[in-house]
Amino acid sequence: MxxxxxxxxxxxxxxxxxxxxxxxxxxxxxxxxxxxxxxxxxxxxxxxxxxxxxxxxxxxxxxxxxxxxxxxxxxxxxxxxxxxxxxxxxxxxxxxxxxxxxxxxxxxxxxxxxxxxxxxxxxxxxxxxxxxxxxxxxxxxxxxxxxxxxxxxxxxxxxxxxxxxxxxxxxxxxxxxxxxxxxxxxxxxxxxxxxxxxxxxxxGVGDWPGVHTSTLTTGDLAAYPTVHVADLGWGLVTALATTALVVLATRSAESLRDVARRAPTVALAVAGLAIGGLALAVRATTGVDVDVVLFSGQQSLGTVTATTAVGTLVVVAVVKTVAYALSLGAGFRGGAIFPAVFVGCAVGAAAAAGLPGAAVGAQVACGIAAGAAVVLGMPVTALTLAVLLCTDAGPAVTVPAILGAVVGTVAKTVLDARRDGVDTTDATNTRGTTGATASPPPATSDPSAPTA
The missing domain is CATH 1.10.3080.10 (Clc chloride channel)
Incomplete structure (x- = not known):
C-alpha cells in the first residue's frame, strides 16, 4: 500500500x-x-x-x-x-x-x-x-x-x-x-x-474571452454527407500524389542539407533568394499572392480550397514543394508538418477541380491526412487533424481521410525501412525520418539536458 x-x-x-x-x-x-x-x-x-x-x-x-x-x-x-x-x-x-x-x-x-x-x-x-x-x-x-x-x-x-x-x-x-x-x-x-x-x-473561461489566436481552417467546403465511390478511387490518386510530393521534398532536402553544411550562411541566403524567386514567378504567371507560396501555409488553406483553376493549384502544389525542400535543406528553422498539410490540401483541391465525380471535402481530407502521415508517421494524429479541418463538410470525410492516413503511413514505413543506417525506433537518430519516432526527452539526472 x-x-x-x-x-x-x-x-x-x-x-x-x-x-x-x-x-x-x-x-x-x-x-x-x-x-x-x-x-x-x-x-x-x-x-x-x-x-x-x-x-x-x-x-x-x-x-x-x-x-x-x-x-x-x-x-x-x-x-x-x-x-x-x-x-x-x-x-x-x-x-x-x-x-x-x-x-x-x-x-x-x-x-x-x-x-x-x-x-x-x-x-x-x-x-x-x-x-x-x-x-x-x-x-x-x-x-x-x-x-x-x-x-x-x-x-x-x-x-x-x-x-x-x-x-x-x-x-x-x-x-x-x-x-x-x-x-x-x-x-x-x-x-x-x-x-x-x-x-x-x-x-477563455467565464467572462474572460481568452486570447485570440488564428484558427486553422480549410474555408467553406461543400457538404459531403455520404461517401461517394468515385472519391475512394480518386482519393488513392490524391494520397499517392501527396505522398510523392512530400517524400520528394524531404528527400531532396536531405541531399541539400549535406551541401549546406559546408557553407551554412551561403546556403541559407541562396535558398532564401530562390524561394522568393519562386513566389514571384508564381505570382507573375497565375496571379496568386506570394504568401500562398511563402510561409507554412496554415493561413492559406482556405485560399487553396476556394481556387477552382486546376493549373493554378497544380503549380502552387509543385512550387510549394520545391520551396519546402529548399527551406528544410538549407537550414531554416521550424517544423515540417504544416507545409506538408498545405501540399496535401492543394493536391486535394486540384483533384476535386479536375477529376470527374471528386468532391472537394473528401479529396482535401485525404490529401491532408496523407501529407501529415508521411511527415509524422502517426496515422491517428494525421487522420484526426484532417477530419477536424474538414469537419464542416460532414462526417463522411472520415473515410477518405483514413485512406490518406494509411497510404501516407505505409509509404513512410516502407521508405524508412529501406534507408541504410537508420534505426527507426530511436528518436535520437531520426535524420530524414521527419518526426516518425518523436519522443520525450530521455530520463537524466539533469532535467535541463537537451534531447539532441
Whole structure:
C-alpha cells in the first residue's frame, strides 16, 4: 500500500505542476505566435503599403527573405545553434538556456517567409518551461512535465486538445519508457490537464474571452454527407500524389542539407533568394499572392480550397514543394508538418477541380491526412487533424481521410525501412525520418539536458 500511496502522491504532484506548466506554456506560445504574426503583417503588408505598393515589390520579397536567412545564420551561431534541424523529426526537449537561439532562428524563418511551420519552436518553448518546473520530481516524471509543456504550447497552433493529445500519445508509444516514470496511459493524465489549462488560455473561461489566436481552417467546403465511390478511387490518386510530393521534398532536402553544411550562411541566403524567386514567378504567371507560396501555409488553406483553376493549384502544389525542400535543406528553422498539410490540401483541391465525380471535402481530407502521415508517421494524429479541418463538410470525410492516413503511413514505413543506417525506433537518430519516432526527452539526472 505504501508504494501505491507514493505513486498516488507523485501523480497528484505531477497533475498540479502540469496545470501550471500548461497555462504558462500556452501564454508563452501565444505571445511568440502573436509576435511572429505581427512581424509578418508589418513586413509583408504595412511597410510595402507605406511605399505605395499594392503588393510587395520583387526587390522587397527577395530582400526580406535574405534578411531572414541572415537572422537564422546568426541564431545558429549562438548557444543552442538554433535548435534541432527540422529534418531530425519532432523534439520534445529543450534546455532553457538554448531558447534564445531557437526562437530567434524560428522568428527569422517564420516571419520572413520560409516554408516551415511553427510547431518546432513552440515545442521547444513549452518543453523549456516544463524543464523549469521539473526540479521537484525525479528524472522519469520530469519527462511528463516536459511533454506537458510542449503539448500545451503546440496546442496553440493545432487548435484542438484532441489532436494534440493524440500526437503526444503516439509519441509516447514510440518512446522507451523510463524505469521510474509512468507508462503512457498514466503519463497522459497530467498531460491532459496541461492541455486543458492551456486551452483555457485560448478559449477563455467565464467572462474572460481568452486570447485570440488564428484558427486553422480549410474555408467553406461543400457538404459531403455520404461517401461517394468515385472519391475512394480518386482519393488513392490524391494520397499517392501527396505522398510523392512530400517524400520528394524531404528527400531532396536531405541531399541539400549535406551541401549546406559546408557553407551554412551561403546556403541559407541562396535558398532564401530562390524561394522568393519562386513566389514571384508564381505570382507573375497565375496571379496568386506570394504568401500562398511563402510561409507554412496554415493561413492559406482556405485560399487553396476556394481556387477552382486546376493549373493554378497544380503549380502552387509543385512550387510549394520545391520551396519546402529548399527551406528544410538549407537550414531554416521550424517544423515540417504544416507545409506538408498545405501540399496535401492543394493536391486535394486540384483533384476535386479536375477529376470527374471528386468532391472537394473528401479529396482535401485525404490529401491532408496523407501529407501529415508521411511527415509524422502517426496515422491517428494525421487522420484526426484532417477530419477536424474538414469537419464542416460532414462526417463522411472520415473515410477518405483514413485512406490518406494509411497510404501516407505505409509509404513512410516502407521508405524508412529501406534507408541504410537508420534505426527507426530511436528518436535520437531520426535524420530524414521527419518526426516518425518523436519522443520525450530521455530520463537524466539533469532535467535541463537537451534531447539532441
Amino acid at each position: 505504501s508504494a501505491d500511496r507514493t505513486q498516488a502522491r507523485q501523480l497528484a504532484l505531477l497533475v498540479a505542476l502540469a496545470a501550471v506548466v500548461g497555462a504558462v506554456a500556452a501564454v508563452a506560445a501565444t505571445a511568440f505566435t502573436s509576435l511572429v504574426h505581427g512581424a509578418e503583417n508589418v513586413l509583408w503588408t504595412t511597410l510595402p503599403a507605406s511605399l505605395g505598393a499594392d503588393e510587395p515589390p520583387w526587390w522587397w520579397v527577395l530582400g526580406v527573405l535574405l534578411v531572414g536567412a541572415l537572422l537564422v545564420a546568426l541564431a545558429v551561431r549562438l548557444p543552442g545553434r538554433g535548435g534541432h534541424h527540422p529534418l531530425d523529426g519532432l523534439s520534445f526537449g529543450a534546455a532553457p538556456r538554448d531558447l534564445l537561439s531557437i526562437l530567434l532562428a524560428a522568428f527569422g524563418s517564420l516571419a520572413f517567409g520560409a516554408v516551415v511551420g511553427p510547431e518546432a519552436p513552440l515545442l521547444a518553448l513549452g518543453a523549456g518551461i516544463g524543464v523549469l518546473a521539473a526540479g521537484r520530481v525525479g528524472p522519469g516524471p520530469s519527462r511528463v512535465l516536459v511533454l506537458a509543456g510542449a503539448g500545451a504550447a503546440i496546442g496553440v497552433v493545432l487548435g484542438s486538445p484532441l489532436v494534440t493529445a493524440l500526437l503526444l500519445l503516439e509519441a509516447l508509444l514510440h518512446a522507451p519508457r523510463a524505469d521510474d516514470g509512468p507508462g503512457p496511459a498514466r503519463a497522459m493524465v497530467p498531460v491532459l490537464v496541461a492541455l486543458g489549462t492551456g486551452d483555457l488560455v485560448r478559449v
